[in-house]
Amino acid sequence: MKEPIYTLRLNRFEYGAIFNSLNDKRNELIANEQDTELVDNALLKVIEAKERCKSRDRSEGR
Structure with a gap:
């Protein structure tokens, strides 16, 4: 069974x-000498996320 994929629509803020929250958590884990792998992976996904422009409303132009 495949794991679900979640898509979030976020504005710039x-x-x-x-x-920033993930980066702060990563820094906290590093300071406490704990494993950062999970946070690192999530942070990389956020960094590599593609920016998309708002798509047209589907009812537009009909």
């Missing part, structure tokens, strides 16, 4: 908040 929400994206920044998630990025």
Whole structure:
């Protein structure tokens, strides 16, 4: 069974908040000499996320 994939629609400020929160958590884990792998992977996914422009409303132009 495949794991589900979740898509979030975030504005610039929400994206920044998630990025900064993950980075702060990573720094906290490093300071406490704990494993950062899970946070690293999530942070990489946020960094590599593709930016898309808002798509047209499906009812537009009909």
